[in-house]
Structures are given as C-alpha cells and as structure tokens.
Amino acid sequence: MKNRILELLKFDRESYISGEEICRILGVSRTAVWKHIQVLRDEGYKILSMPSKGYCLTAIPDRLYPEEIMSGLLTKSLGRDVRYFEIVDSTNNKAKELAGFKGLSHEAGLTAAEGMLVIAEEQTGGRGRLGRSWHAPYGKGIWMSVLLRPQVCLEIVYQMTMITAVAVMRAVREVCGIAPEIKWPNDLQYEGKKLCGILTEMSAEADRVNYIVVGIGINTASAGDLIPPQITHQMTSLSEITGKPVSRVKLVQEVLQELEACYDSWLAGGFPELLEEWKSHCNSLNRQVAVKTLHEVYTGWSMDVNSDGALLLKLDNGEIKKFVSGDVS
Amino acid sequence: MKNRILELLKFDRESYISGEEICRILGVSRTAVWKHIQVLRDEGYKILSMPSKGYCLTAIPDRLYPEEIMSGLLTKSLGRDVRYFEIVDSTNNKAKELAGFKGLSHEAGLTAAEGMLVIAEEQTGGRGRLGRSWHAPYGKGIWMSVLLRPQVCLEIVYQMTMITAVAVMRAVREVCGIAPEIKWPNDLQYEGKKLCGILTEMSAEADRVNYIVVGIGINTASAGDLIPPQITHQMTSLSEITGKPVSRVKLVQEVLQELEACYDSWLAGGFPELLEEWKSHCNSLNRQVAVKTLHEVYTGWSMDVNSDGALLLKLDNGEIKKFVSGDVS
Structure with missing residues (x-):
C-alpha cells in the first residue's frame, strides 16, 4: 500500500x-x-x-530503495527481487548467504532465485579480488551484487567478470555520457583512475556451478569526500568526472538492463562478440606493460586476452606467457 | 575433564x-x-x-564422537577440529556453513580452518553429484566432510575428487582387507555395487579457490537394513562384503590419515603418481562403455582419464570425445 x-x-x-x-x-x-x-x-x-x-x-531521497529501483525497470529477472540494506559487511557475502548452501534447494523455494539483487548504502567489509578491501562509504557509490544460476561449467565463469565489465561500461556511457575503459582483469577506469571494480564469486561442485554472485562497486560521489587521501590518486568517481551528481537509481537500473542483455547473449553463445566489445574498450592491450603476480613481476607486450580471460604477454625475451590473474601497470 | x-x-x-x-x-x-x-x-x-x-x-558406543576419532589419530591438520552431529541435513552443507561466506575471514578466526571435519550419524538431505539424493541413515555409514583451503586455481579442483577416491580406497583396503574399485567420476564400487560416493564442492572467486569441501559417504552397515529395496541391487556395504561389523571410528581415522597424505602429496606436485594409482584401480577404463550425459548417451571405448579428470571416449565412429561429467555403464 x-x-x-x-x-x-x-x-x-x-x-x-x-x-x-x-x-x-x-x-x-x-x-x-x-x-x-x-x-x-x-x-x-x-x-x-x-x-x-x-x-x-x-x-525523493537519494537512497537505493527497492521501490525506486523496480519503478520502471526493464528487465525480466535481474533485480526483480531486491534485498536492500543500509549497511552490510559486503553485498557479495549477503548474496551468498541468501543463495543458500544447497546448490539446488532454491527449487524448493528455500533460497534466493536467479536475478536477486543485493544492494546497500554502505559496506563495512567491502572486498575486491584476492581478499583486498574495497572502500564503500555510505551513499557514495553503488554497492551491489547479483545472483545468477547459469548451468555452465567452471571454466567459463571467468567470462562473467568480462561481460559484467561490458555491461557496466555501456550503462555508465548511457547514463553519464562518458566512456570508461576496461582494465584487465576486473576494473573500469577513467583516465587511469579506478571507477568500478567487479568481483565474481561462485559456489560449485567440481564439475558444475551451483550459483554465481557478481559483485559490482561503482564510485558515484565526488572524490573529495569519497576517498581516503592515501588512495585519491588511484581512484575517481562519476560526479568528479562529469562535474554533476549522478542518479544512482537510474544507473543501477541501466546496469541491470545491460547486464541482463549481456547475460542472455552469453548464455545463447554470444561470448565472442562480447569479448570483441570488451577488447575494444580495454586499456591493457597492445602496449608495453608490467604484470605483477603474487611472487613476481613480468614485463612485455600485452598481445591479447583469450576467451578464458587470460592475458597473453609477449615477454621481452620473446616467450609468450599466459596470466589468469595479476596486476597490470 | x-x-x-x-x-x-x-x-x-x-x-x-x-x-x-x-x-x-x-x-x-x-x-x-x-x-x-x-x-x-x-x-x-x-x-x-x-x-x-x-x-x-x-x-564403547558405536558412535563417531570427536573424542573417539581424535584418540590415536595420526594427522597434522585433518580432523583436528571435529564437529559432530547426530543428525544434519548434509555434512557438506554444514561444512560450508561453518567455512563462512568470506574467503579470507578464517584468518581473523571467524570461520573454520583447514582440516575441519564435519561428521554425522545421519543425513536427512544427503546429496550426491548434480543434486542427486544420497541415502544416509542413522549409524549405518560414515557421512563426513573435510574442509580444505588450498591456494590452487579452479581448474585442478576436480583432482581433489580423484585423490579422495584414492585415499578412501587405500583406507578401506587397510581397515577391511578388501580392494574396492574406482568408478569414474566419483564412486567406489565393489563387484559392481556402490560402496562410497564423493562430492567435492567449492567456494571460489573467478580465478581463485576460497575453500573446498570434500564430502565422503561410505556405506558400512549390512545391506539388509541399509538400503531401500528399490536400490539394493546397486548398493552394497562393507559389512555385507566382509561379513562382519566395521569399526567406523577406525575407518574414519584411516581415511583422514590417507587423505592427508594424498593431499600433501598433491600440493607438492605429486598428482601424476596419484593419477596412476587412481587409474590402476579404475573399473571404467579400457573397455566398451556407455556414457550418459544430461541429454545424450554415447558408446565407445574408454581410452583414458586425463589430468583434468575428463574421460576420453573413442566413439564407435573413431572420433575421440571428452567427458567432464556423466554416468558410465
């Protein structure tokens, strides 16, 4: 009522x-x-x-209330079940909790179904890849996670990170009129500063995915009050770039719509086209780069990213090395 | 005290x-x-x-009490933290719950550490691969799950199912004096009947494992009261095979010890040897078989299992087909 x-x-x-x-x-x-x-x-x-x-x-308050997000949302399944929180430790954690431990029990109605959106004003324990922390202060960004239950094998789950990057890139372009670049493996940048991070997590059997949680963090507020001084030079936000406030609700809706389009296309075998779109906006390709892994740093020419999401680096000695993870600079 | x-x-x-x-x-x-x-x-x-x-x-009661399991247990980490339940829905679910949602938070002491054993007298919602149900009545078997936190990439998690099969095979041989066969991909059999099932599940990022839960179900009690009539012809139990009762506690200890040995060897790069041992006890290889997948049935000669755990089938038309999942008969 x-x-x-x-x-x-x-x-x-x-x-x-x-x-x-x-x-x-x-x-x-x-x-x-x-x-x-x-x-x-x-x-x-x-x-x-x-x-x-x-x-x-x-x-209307600047809040990500379910009724605001669902009002005018043009999706079939993504965001049809919105779980809103003012403060959570991490929207990915909350989504995994709501997804349940049992791969198939959602069929019995016990756990959340595909498309569930978890969204919060603040994350107290926001995470990036490899357990890194992600700064997610109250109302200054979009901190969201989407639950997906595709019947796919593990090897291609990595592609979800890539198609999510494409979806967010399209949504930001549509709503804010700017074109962020994709930094391998899972960030969006603008003029070299981080705008968005993506964290894909999954629950799986050894040969089958139970569910995937795609976490998206987008910095929307002005950098001044968003970012601790020690990381200001690495981070930016949409309002800093465009010089005006961003409607978070509108951007969430656009992200959900683009993500659903990309996801449906992916399930229908459309990954090659999405990969091409990803590559054409990637700023980590066809240039001299350094790739830092857990233990070492490699330098060379970034030749390509293959369909597994791996970066192919032509080392200075001519050897071609494949990276599934690492930090490019 | x-x-x-x-x-x-x-x-x-x-x-x-x-x-x-x-x-x-x-x-x-x-x-x-x-x-x-x-x-x-x-x-x-x-x-x-x-x-x-x-x-x-x-x-001493025929129960899997932690003090019984830990008494004389020769492991470093596996089974050093035993969570005993009379009845759970599934030991894998319970282990995942105790492992927590946060990949790294166990470091903060919030969630269970590597080696935790969850064990129960009965599972009310025991599961096999692909969400299939697993009959696990009170006291009639070993229903256990082990939590592992290896720093490995997703592609090799499947190997955990294989090395667990080797560990259980060794343990059964040691404690009961019989040699079960391994049926691809995740069962132990004796004379064509199922004795043990293994269900490996994981929580992961797109390029990194948070944790693995290895679930093991071993039928120990006599078949008469263990198995519903409709599946009697497919199932057997250790006491049915050997004609005498089995010490479940002793078998759990042996499984933990063998599993730790295999796991350590795996982490140290010893998979090739384990794979050879696996193959030498596998009854699905070098014979004419039918492989049933979700949608189709293929027949051919089972040539090999590769290091990804995939079964290589030479179809009747000469083509070689790779299966990561399926039912062999």
Whole structure:
C-alpha cells in the first residue's frame, strides 16, 4: 500500500492530490493514508501537505530503495527481487548467504532465485579480488551484487567478470555520457583512475556451478569526500568526472538492463562478440606493460586476452606467457 | 575433564580403577568424577561401578564422537577440529556453513580452518553429484566432510575428487582387507555395487579457490537394513562384503590419515603418481562403455582419464570425445 501511495504521488509531481482521492483510488481509510505518508517521510521522501489541497511529493531521497529501483525497470529477472540494506559487511557475502548452501534447494523455494539483487548504502567489509578491501562509504557509490544460476561449467565463469565489465561500461556511457575503459582483469577506469571494480564469486561442485554472485562497486560521489587521501590518486568517481551528481537509481537500473542483455547473449553463445566489445574498450592491450603476480613481476607486450580471460604477454625475451590473474601497470 | 576420565578408563579396559585414584590423578572431587561418569553413560559408554573397586569401561558406543576419532589419530591438520552431529541435513552443507561466506575471514578466526571435519550419524538431505539424493541413515555409514583451503586455481579442483577416491580406497583396503574399485567420476564400487560416493564442492572467486569441501559417504552397515529395496541391487556395504561389523571410528581415522597424505602429496606436485594409482584401480577404463550425459548417451571405448579428470571416449565412429561429467555403464 505504501508503494502504491508513492506511485500516486509520483504520477504528477507538480500538483497536489487530495487524501480523499487517494482513499477512493486505493480503497483505504484516511488514517491509513496518513500513516503511510508518515512512513514515507521517515524514509526521506519530502511530502508537502495542505489541508485543502492534499499531498504533493517534492523530493525523493537519494537512497537505493527497492521501490525506486523496480519503478520502471526493464528487465525480466535481474533485480526483480531486491534485498536492500543500509549497511552490510559486503553485498557479495549477503548474496551468498541468501543463495543458500544447497546448490539446488532454491527449487524448493528455500533460497534466493536467479536475478536477486543485493544492494546497500554502505559496506563495512567491502572486498575486491584476492581478499583486498574495497572502500564503500555510505551513499557514495553503488554497492551491489547479483545472483545468477547459469548451468555452465567452471571454466567459463571467468567470462562473467568480462561481460559484467561490458555491461557496466555501456550503462555508465548511457547514463553519464562518458566512456570508461576496461582494465584487465576486473576494473573500469577513467583516465587511469579506478571507477568500478567487479568481483565474481561462485559456489560449485567440481564439475558444475551451483550459483554465481557478481559483485559490482561503482564510485558515484565526488572524490573529495569519497576517498581516503592515501588512495585519491588511484581512484575517481562519476560526479568528479562529469562535474554533476549522478542518479544512482537510474544507473543501477541501466546496469541491470545491460547486464541482463549481456547475460542472455552469453548464455545463447554470444561470448565472442562480447569479448570483441570488451577488447575494444580495454586499456591493457597492445602496449608495453608490467604484470605483477603474487611472487613476481613480468614485463612485455600485452598481445591479447583469450576467451578464458587470460592475458597473453609477449615477454621481452620473446616467450609468450599466459596470466589468469595479476596486476597490470 | 570428561575426556580425560574416559582416557583413564580406556587405559586398562580389563581392570577397575578406583574413584579415589581418578580424583588423585586429575585433581578433581569425587562428585565431579561421578557426574562425568553419568554423562559418559548417557552417551552410551557402558561403565561398571563397584563400591570397593571403582569403575570399569566395558563397552564403547558405536558412535563417531570427536573424542573417539581424535584418540590415536595420526594427522597434522585433518580432523583436528571435529564437529559432530547426530543428525544434519548434509555434512557438506554444514561444512560450508561453518567455512563462512568470506574467503579470507578464517584468518581473523571467524570461520573454520583447514582440516575441519564435519561428521554425522545421519543425513536427512544427503546429496550426491548434480543434486542427486544420497541415502544416509542413522549409524549405518560414515557421512563426513573435510574442509580444505588450498591456494590452487579452479581448474585442478576436480583432482581433489580423484585423490579422495584414492585415499578412501587405500583406507578401506587397510581397515577391511578388501580392494574396492574406482568408478569414474566419483564412486567406489565393489563387484559392481556402490560402496562410497564423493562430492567435492567449492567456494571460489573467478580465478581463485576460497575453500573446498570434500564430502565422503561410505556405506558400512549390512545391506539388509541399509538400503531401500528399490536400490539394493546397486548398493552394497562393507559389512555385507566382509561379513562382519566395521569399526567406523577406525575407518574414519584411516581415511583422514590417507587423505592427508594424498593431499600433501598433491600440493607438492605429486598428482601424476596419484593419477596412476587412481587409474590402476579404475573399473571404467579400457573397455566398451556407455556414457550418459544430461541429454545424450554415447558408446565407445574408454581410452583414458586425463589430468583434468575428463574421460576420453573413442566413439564407435573413431572420433575421440571428452567427458567432464556423466554416468558410465
């Protein structure tokens, strides 16, 4: 009921709608309407009320509420079940918890289904690859995880990171009008600074995936208050780049829509095209680079990324070396 | 204290030990000793008591209690943390739950460490590969899962199923004096009937394993009361084969010891030797077989199993086909 009242208020933001009319349309009492309006106000919606005219919505809070994300969302399954949290340790952890331990038990309705979105205003223990920490302060970014249950073998799960990068790149371009670059293996950058990180995790049997959780972190707020000084030079945000605030809700919707399109295409065998799109926006290819692994640093010419997501480096001695993981600079 | 009293009682099973002596050795009161003896009796230990002589342990219950498993266990890490349950849905699920959602948080002491053993008398939702159910009635088998945290890439996780098969095969041979055969991909058989199933599951990032849970189910009890009639012809048990009861505790210890040896060897690069041992006990190789996959059945000559655990089948038309999963008959 609260959401239906919100819809009515949103329908015409310029004018007032009377409490009586809301009652008539939704078939509820004046007291009920008043109570729901109070709840909406507590959630941050600015709602004017005038005795003779009724209610008027003047401002929507900058929050990632499920009703905002689902309002006008053009997807079949992604984001159809939104789990919103103000603060979590990590949206990936929460998504894995909700996905359950049993690979197949979601069929019995016990655990979350494909497409579930976990989203939070803040992560207290945000993670990047290899257990690295990811700074995710309140309201300053999009911290989201999507649950997928594709019937694929383990070897191609890595491709999910790549197609997610393509989806986020497209969404940022569409909503913000800028074109981020993809940095192998799992970041989006703008002019050499990190804008977005992707962390793909999975639960699997030795020869079959139970589920995949794709975690996406996008820095949206201005860098000034977003980033601790010691990492400012490595990080940027959409509002810093564009000079204006970003609608996080709109960007989440666009990411979900693009990700669903890429995911469907991937399942239908469309990875080669997605890989080409990935490569054409990748800033780690066809140049002299250093690749740092856990124990060593290699330098050479970055020739290609193959369909396993591995970077092929032509070392200075002519040898070609394959990396599945590492830091490129 | 309870376990230390049990150790004293076990030290000489033929004679009585006085309550006074127990008090003296362990530095506790007579009342405390008496209370612990009561608890042990409630757990199924048969303890005689005579006013003038003291206590005598006459029977140990057929249970997989941690103190029994750890008593005399010759491992460094496997089974050093035993989580015992009378009844769980699945020991693999429980192990995954205890392993936690966070790949690295065990370092902060929040989640279970490598080697943790989850063991239960009964599984109400035991699982095999591909979500198939696994019959695991109370006390009639060994239903166990071991948590491992190797720093390996995803591609070789499948090998864990294979080296576990080798470890269980060795343990059964040692404890029961029979030599089961390995059926690709993850079963042990005896004269064509299933004796043991292995289910390897993992949590991983796209390019790194967080943890592996190796689930092992071994049918120990006599087939008569173990197996529902409709599957009797496919299943057997150790007591049915040997004609005598099996010490489940001893077998669990042997499995842990062999598994640790195989695991250490695997981490040290010893997979080729383990694969040879696996092959030499495999009954799915060098014969005419049918391989049933999700959608189709292929027939041909089973040539080899490669280091990815894939079965290579020479089809009747001469083509060689690789299977990572399927049912061989």
